[in-house]
Amino acid sequence: xxxxxxxxxxxxxxxxxxxxxxxxxxxxxxxxxxxxxxxxxxxxxxxxxxxxxxxxxxxxxxxxxxxxxxxxxxxxxxxxxxxxxxxxxxxxxxxxxxxxxxxxxxxxxxxxxxxxxxxxxxxxxxxxxxxxxxxxxx
Amino acid sequence: xxxxxxxxxxxxxxxxxxxxxxxxxxxxxxxxxxxxxxxxxxxxxxxxxxxxxxxxxxxxxxxxxxxxxxxxxxxxxxxxxxxxxxxxxxxxxxxxxxxxxxxxxxxxxxxxxxxxxxxxxxxxxxxxxxxxxxxxxxxxxxxxxxxxxxxxxxxxxxxxxxxxxxxxxxxxxxxxxxxxxxxxxxxxxxxxxxxxxxxxxxxxxxxxxxxxxxxxxxxxxxxxxxxxxxxxxxxxxxxxxxxxxxxxxxxxxxxxxxxxxxxxxxxxxxxxxxxxxxxxxxxxxxxxxxxxxxxxxxxxxxxxxxxxxxxxxxxxxxxxxxxxxxxxxxxxxxxxxxxxxxxxxxxxxxxxxxxxxxxxxxxxxxxxxxxxxxxxxxxxxxxxxxxxxxxxxxxxxxxxxxxxxxxxxxxxxxxxxxxxxxxxxxxxxxxxxxxxxxxxxxxxxxxxxxxxxxxxxxxxxxxxxxxxxxxxxxxxxxxxxxxxxxxxxx
Numbered sequence: 001x002x003x004x005x006x007x008x009x010x011x012x013x014x015x016x017x018x019x020x021x022x023x024x025x026x027x028x029x030x031x032x033x034x035x036x037x038x039x040x041x042x043x044x045x046x047x048x049x050x051x052x053x054x055x056x057x058x059x060x061x062x063x064x065x066x067x068x069x070x071x072x073x074x075x076x077x078x079x080x081x082x083x084x085x086x087x088x089x090x091x092x093x094x095x096x097x098x099x100x101x102x103x104x105x106x107x108x109x110x111x112x113x114x115x116x117x118x119x120x121x122x123x124x125x126x127x128x129x130x131x132x133x134x135x136x137x138x
Numbered sequence: 139x140x141x142x143x144x145x146x147x148x149x150x151x152x153x154x155x156x157x158x159x160x161x162x163x164x165x166x167x168x169x170x171x172x173x174x175x176x177x178x179x180x181x182x183x184x185x186x187x188x189x190x191x192x193x194x195x196x197x198x199x200x201x202x203x204x205x206x207x208x209x210x211x212x213x214x215x216x217x218x219x220x221x222x223x224x225x226x227x228x229x230x231x232x233x234x235x236x237x238x239x240x241x242x243x244x245x246x247x248x249x250x251x252x253x254x255x256x257x258x259x260x261x262x263x264x265x266x267x268x269x270x271x272x273x274x275x276x277x278x279x280x281x282x283x284x285x286x287x288x289x290x291x292x293x294x295x296x297x298x299x300x301x302x303x304x305x306x307x308x309x310x311x312x313x314x315x316x317x318x319x320x321x322x323x324x325x326x327x328x329x330x331x332x333x334x335x336x337x338x339x340x341x342x343x344x345x346x347x348x349x350x351x352x353x354x355x356x357x358x359x360x361x362x363x364x365x366x367x368x369x370x371x372x373x374x375x376x377x378x379x380x381x382x383x384x385x386x387x388x389x390x391x392x393x394x395x396x397x398x399x400x401x402x403x404x405x406x407x408x409x410x411x412x413x414x415x416x417x418x419x420x421x422x423x424x425x426x427x428x429x430x431x432x433x434x435x436x437x438x439x440x441x442x443x444x445x446x447x448x449x450x451x452x453x454x455x456x457x458x459x460x461x462x463x464x465x466x467x468x469x470x471x472x473x474x475x476x477x478x479x480x481x482x483x484x485x486x487x488x489x490x491x492x493x494x495x496x497x498x499x500x501x502x503x504x505x506x507x508x509x510x511x512x513x514x515x516x517x518x519x520x521x522x523x524x525x526x527x528x529x530x531x532x533x534x535x536x537x538x539x540x541x542x543x544x545x546x547x548x549x550x551x552x553x554x555x556x557x558x559x560x561x562x563x564x565x566x567x568x569x570x571x572x573x574x575x576x577x578x579x580x581x582x583x584x585x586x587x588x589x590x591x592x593x594x595x596x597x598x599x600x601x602x603x604x605x606x607x608x609x610x611x612x613x614x615x616x617x618x619x620x621x622x623x624x625x626x627x628x
Contacts, residue, residue, distance in 0.1 A: 069161065069162075070162060072158070072161075073158035073159070073161050073162050074158075076157075076158045077155065077158055077159070080151060080154065080155045083151065084151070084155075086202070087144055087147075091203055092144070092147075092199065092200060092201065092202060092203045093144065093147040093151070093199075093201060093202070094201050094202040095202045095203040096202065097203065
C-alpha cells in the first residue's frame with residue numbers, strides 16, 4: 001500500500017467515520033432507518049477496508065478469527081437472553097413490555113438489545129466469512 | 139414464571155440457545171455431553187407438551203404477547219406433538235450414541251461445530267412443526283436446511299461435498315418456491331398466520347394468484363419431500379453424509395417436509411380447496427405410484443447398502459403420500475401412522491449400517507459377505523428392521539401396511555392394494571439381497587474387524603428395533619395421536 005498514498009490516506013480518514021456511522025445506524029435504528037443488520041454490515045465493511053490496506057495478519061492482531069466466532073455466538077445469545085428475560089419477568093418470550101417499569105421504556109430497551117445482538121452477530125459473521133476467503137490458500 | 143405455559147417456545151429455544159454455546163466448547167467430549175443433555179431436555183419437553191395437548195387440546199403461544207393475526211403464534215395440536223416427540227426422540231438417541239462414530243468420521247477440530255450444526259438442524263425441524271406462522275415456517279426451513287447441508291458436507295468421502303452441493307441447489311429451489319407461495323398469499327391477504335390465511339383464502343379461492351401460490355407450494359414441498367421426479371438430491375445426500383447424519387436426516391427431515399404438506403394443504407388451503415377445487419390427488423397419486431415402484435426397483439440394483447436404503451426411503455415416502463391421495467380419513471391416518479413408524483424403522487436400519495461402517499469400514503453389499511458370523515447382533519437387528527420395512531408382523535411396518543391397505547379397500551380402489559403388495563415383494567428382494575450376503579456367503583479373507591462395534595451405538599440400534607417391534611404390538615400411541623390429528627386436519 002506504500003505505492004498508493006492517496007488511497008491509504010483517504011481510507012485512514014474514512015475508516016473511523018465508517019465505524020462511527022455504523023454505531024449511529026445501530027443505535028438510532030429505533031428512531032430512523034437502520035438497525036442491527038445494516039449496522040453490522042457497515043461495521044464489518046470498515047474492518048474489511050482495513051484488511052485491504054494492511055493485510056490480514058495485522059488485522060488479526062486486532063480481531064482474530066477466533067474472536068469473530070466468539071462474538072457471533074455472543075450476539076445470538078444476547079438476542080435469546082432478551083427473549084428469556086421477558087419470560088422470567090412474567091411475560092411471554094420476547095415480550096418487551098415487562099422489561100422496564102413502563103411498557104414504552106420496556107419496548108425501547110428490548111429492541112435496543114435485540115438489535116445490538118443482531119449487529120454483533122452480523123458484523124462478526126461477515127468478518128469470519130471474509131477471513132475464511134482471505135486466508136484460503138492453494 | 140410458570141414453565142408449563144411456555145412449553146411450545148421452550149421446545150424450540152432450548153436447542154437454539156444451546157447451539158452458540160456449543161460452538162464455543164473446546165473439547166469434543168464436553169460438546170458431546172452438553173449436546174446429549176440438551177437433547178434429553180428437548181425430549182422431556184416434547185413429552186410434557188404431548189401430555190398437555192392430550193388434556194387441553196390445541197396449545198397456542200403468542201411471541202412477544204402480540205395477539206394472533208398480527209404477531210407470530212405457535213400452535214401445537216396432536217399432529218405437531220407427535221412430530222415433536224418423533225424429532226426429539228430420534229435426535230436424542232442419535233446424539234447419545236454417535237460419539238464413537240464421530241471420533242472415526244469427523245476431524246477433532248470440527249466436532250464442536252458438528253454438534254452446533256446438529257442442534258441448529260434440530261431447532262429448525264422443531265420450529266417448522268411448532269410454528270403457526272407461514273413465514274416463520276420458511277425461516278425454520280432455512281435453518282434446518284442450511285445446517286443439514288453443512289452436516290452432509292462433513293462426510294469423509296469427497297463426494298459428500300458434491301452431494302451437499304446438489305442438495306443445496308435443489309433445497310434452495312424448493313425453499314424459494316415455498317417462499318414465493320407465501321409471498322403471493324401475503325400479497326393477496328395481508329396476513330401470515332396460517333389459521334387466518336385459511337379463513338381469508340376461502341373468500342378469494344378463485345383468484346389466479348392463489349392458484350399460483352398453491353402450485354409453488356406444491357412443487358416446493360414435493361422437492362423437500364423428495365417425491366419422484368424431484369428426488370435426485372436424496373440418495374447422494376444420505377449415502378455420503380456422516381453416519382450419524384444419515385440416521386437423523388433419514389428419520390426426520392423428509393418427515394417434517396411431509397408434516398409441512400399436511401399443514402399447507404389441510405390447515406392452510408383446506409381440504410376442499412386442495413382436493414376438490416384443485417384436485418391435488420390427480421397429481422399426487424400417479425407420482426406416488428410411480429415413485430414407489432421405480433424407487434423399489436432401483437433399490438434392488440444398488441451395490442451400496444446405504445444407497446439402497448436411501449432409495450427404499452423414497453418408496454416409503456411415496457406410501458405416505460399415497461395415503462394422502464386417497465382423500466379419505468382412513469388414508470390420512472394411515473399416512474401419519476406410516477410417517478411415525480417409518481422414522482423408527484429407517485433410523486434403526488441406518489444405525490445398523492453405522493455399526494457396520496464403524497467396524498468393518500464398508501457399506502458395500504459385496505463387502506458384507508459373511509458378517510452375520512462376526513457381527514451377529516448387528517445383523518439380527520438388520521433382519522428385524524428389514525422385516526419391518528417389508529411389513530411383517532409383529533413389527534410396526536405391518537401396522538402401517540395394514541392401515542394403508544384397509545384405507546385403500548375402504549375407498550374401493552383394489553388395484554392400488556395390488557401395487558402396495560407388489561412393492562412390498564420388491565422390498566423383500568432388496569432386503570433379502572443384503573441378508574443373503576450377511577448370512578449365506580463365506581466371509582472373504584479381507585474381512586477383518588478393524589474396530590469393535592461401538593457398544594452404545596449397538597444398544598441404541600436395539601432400542602430402535604425394540605421400539606419398532608413395540609409399536610407393532612402396542613400401537614395405541616401413534617394411532618390415537620394420528621386419529622386426533624386427522625380430526626383437527628379435516
